[in-house]
Amino acid sequence: MPCIEAHGLRKAFGTTIALDGIDLRVEEGRILGLIGRNGAGKTTALKAILGLTSYQGELKVLERDPWTERDQLMREVCFIADVAVLPRWLRVAHALDFVAGVHPRFDRAKAEGFLAKTTIKRTSKINELSKGMVTQLHLALVMAIDAKLLVLDEPTLGLDILYRKQFYDSLLNDYSDRGRTIVMTTHHPEEIQNVITDVMFIDRGRIVLDCSMEDFESKYLELMVRPEHVVAARALEPIHEREVFGRSILLFDRLDHDKAAALGDVRTPGIDDLFVALLGNPAGASQGVTA
Amino acid sequence: MNIQSNTMPESSFDGQSGAPAAVSAARLAYWSIRRELWENRSIYIAPLVVAGVALLAFLFTLSYLPANVRKLAALEATRQHTLLSIPYDASAIMIILVSVLVGLYYSLEALHSERRDRSILFWKSLPVSDLTTVLSKAIVPLIVMPLLAFAIIVALQLIMLLLSTVVLLSSGANAAAPWTQRPMFEMSLVLLYGLATLAVWYAPIYGWLLLVSAWAQRATLLWAVLPPLLISVGERLVFHTSYFGSMLKSRLFGGFAQAFVAKAHDSGAVLGESGNAAARRLTSDQLAQILNPIPDPVKFLSTPGVWIGLVVAAALLAGAVWLRRHREPM
Numbered sequence: 001m002p003c004i005e006a007h008g009l010r011k012a013f014g015t016t017i018a019l020d021g022i023d024l025r026v027e028e029g030r031i032l033g034l035i036g037r038n039g040a041g042k043t044t045a046l047k048a049i050l051g052l053t054s055y056q057g058e059l060k061v062l063e064r065d066p067w068t069e070r071d072q073l074m075r076e077v078c079f080i081a082d083v084a085v086l087p088r089w090l091r092v093a094h095a096l097d098f099v100a101g102v103h104p105r106f107d108r109a110k111a112e113g114f115l116a117k118t119t120i121k122r123t124s125k126i127n128e129l130s131k132g133m134v135t136q137l138h139l140a141l142v143m144a145i146d147a148k149l150l151v152l153d154e155p156t157l158g159l160d161i162l163y164r165k166q167f168y169d170s171l172l173n174d175y176s177d178r179g180r181t182i183v184m185t186t187h188h189p190e191e192i193q194n195v196i197t198d199v200m201f202i203d204r205g206r207i208v209l210d211c212s213m214e215d216f217e218s219k220y221l222e223l224m225v226r227p228e229h230v231v232a233a234r235a236l237e238p239i240h241e242r243e244v245f246g247r248s249i250l251l252f253d254r255l256d257h258d259k260a261a262a263l264g265d266v267r268t269p270g271i272d273d274l275f276v277a278l279l280g281n282p283a284g285a286s287q288g289v290t291a
Numbered sequence: 292m293n294i295q296s297n298t299m300p301e302s303s304f305d306g307q308s309g310a311p312a313a314v315s316a317a318r319l320a321y322w323s324i325r326r327e328l329w330e331n332r333s334i335y336i337a338p339l340v341v342a343g344v345a346l347l348a349f350l351f352t353l354s355y356l357p358a359n360v361r362k363l364a365a366l367e368a369t370r371q372h373t374l375l376s377i378p379y380d381a382s383a384i385m386i387i388l389v390s391v392l393v394g395l396y397y398s399l400e401a402l403h404s405e406r407r408d409r410s411i412l413f414w415k416s417l418p419v420s421d422l423t424t425v426l427s428k429a430i431v432p433l434i435v436m437p438l439l440a441f442a443i444i445v446a447l448q449l450i451m452l453l454l455s456t457v458v459l460l461s462s463g464a465n466a467a468a469p470w471t472q473r474p475m476f477e478m479s480l481v482l483l484y485g486l487a488t489l490a491v492w493y494a495p496i497y498g499w500l501l502l503v504s505a506w507a508q509r510a511t512l513l514w515a516v517l518p519p520l521l522i523s524v525g526e527r528l529v530f531h532t533s534y535f536g537s538m539l540k541s542r543l544f545g546g547f548a549q550a551f552v553a554k555a556h557d558s559g560a561v562l563g564e565s566g567n568a569a570a571r572r573l574t575s576d577q578l579a580q581i582l583n584p585i586p587d588p589v590k591f592l593s594t595p596g597v598w599i600g601l602v603v604a605a606a607l608l609a610g611a612v613w614l615r616r617h618r619e620p621m
Contacts, residue, residue, distance in 0.1 A: 075418040087405070
């Protein structure tokens with residue numbers, strides 16, 4: 001049973017098309033990274049999955065229609081839609097009380113355990129906490145819910161490096177070992193490269209790339225070419241070329257590893273490099289449109 | 292964040308691997324209402340402050356009480372009753388008034404603030420339906436606040452009564468006067484009836500404000516007040532009638548008249564007299580009327596406006612539920 005399944009998912013805001021009939025299938029237990037620029041449709045896709053926005057086309061999440069069954073769905077789905085959504089007037093202890101009160105799958109002891117590792121005081125109001133602490137609290141609440149699907153929209157926004165690292169470690173150790181499905185978006189794909197099992201690029205409402213990380217690693221290859229082989233390497237039709245410290249780095253889609261190794265140093269490209277290669281062409285729309 | 296609870300037995304989750312246990316509707320409503328009280332502390336602070344001020348004012352008048360009670364004995368029974376009741380009823384009216392004002396303000400903010408600060412995305416990430424949320428928010432001005440006002444008023448009046456008794460006893464005046472003139476239990480029932488009918492009568496107003504708060508992007512007060520105002524002005528200009536305006540007026544100020552009967556003897560006496568004495572008599576009698584209302588539930592329940600109001604309120608709340616589902620946060 002797929003955790004999320006969509007056919008021809010479409011959403012338009014007036015004349016702006018946010019989702020242009022996408023097909024999507026996320027199997028149970030996968031960790032999907034959804035990568036795209038601002039306004040590419042990531043957030044709209046997540047909102048549709050979470051029952052926060054209406055849509056055209058077919059969409060099933062855990063075999064439910066998210067738009068008509070949001071409240072039932074939320075017993076099995078957790079999300080952090082945006083880090084800054086915890087109400088400012090809420091006290092930490094009350095946040096725990098409330099979630100424990102309404103959520104059948106919330107493990108309060110576990111949330112307290114997460115919080116014990118932070119400096120967050122139970123009596124504090126959200127607006128007395130730093131941005132990082134608010135995120136820690138929100139994550140503690142969400143991670144203590146035994147959900148089947150976890151949706152994270154920019155989960156580490158506003159966190160310092162140390163905590164970002166801890167967050168992903170914790171995500172892998174505590175959360176992903178029970179066959180749970182995770183869908184997350186980020187503007188720092190390099191951070192999640194070793195966390196995710198699948199990657200999806202989305203651009204202007206369409207899915208541009210959808211592959212598992214195993215496929216990603218076998219399919220794409222980055223070659224730091226030795227200067228004398230640049231011409232030969234270019235003849236192999238790289239999909240992208242850039243220069244770092246005077247050396248050409250070429251990105252290939254399906255190139256024989258041995259063939260490449262003869263021309264320079266071979267490695268797996270970063271997700272961000274592939275993103276730039278596929279979508280970074282100057283013909284692309286200017287950046288800055290928010291989702 | 293490497294967690295000890297990692298070692299927690301898996302079986303604790305395996306037990307519920309099928310359909311998750313649902314939380315009962317009552318429990319969802321209970322926590323949703325508590326949530327409202329955390330956010331809007333003015334719900335209980337405002338009436339408590341008024342009660343505190345009333346108590347303070349009463350303490351100042353307490354020193355005159357023995358002398359007043361002696362003077363009272365010379366007056367006729369109704370007048371005695373009225374004068375002794377004034378501090379009790381005035382404080383009750385003030386608490387009700389403030390409580391209603393807070394309720395109106397609350398309703399106008401209830402579905403707006405969560406969109407303004409985007410916290411609606413957090414609330415919607417929890418398994419609480421839009422219907423439960425909106426109903427919980429409607430229950431606050433319809434049930435929670437009237438009950439709270441009732442409890443505060445009764446407590447305040449008991450304190451006032453006990454203080455009076457102590458003062459009167461120590462001064463040797465007739466300590467029974469406040470008790471005989473104010474049957475506490477009976478008055479409390481009248482108060483409860485008054486609060487309940489007021490809430491029912493105001494239900495469409497709360498419903499309208501909740502709808503506006505779910506709909507308007509900004510300037511909720513303007514959106515709440517302007518459309519009804521424009522409709523009544525428009526009706527006057529176009530049709531030279533004022534049905535809508537008088538309906539609004541009756542909805543805002545007519546609840547009391549629907550729920551209680553006036554004492555029959557008052558109106559005749561007022562009409563017959565003239566001059567300054569009549570004016571004083573009028574106010575005093577009207578006061579007596581207001582302060583000694585006789586509940587008339589049969590009249591109230593047979594008023595079509597009550598039932599129409601409830602139907603309209605239900606429709607407005609349904610609209611608010613629909614909007615909460617469809618509106619994006621600002």
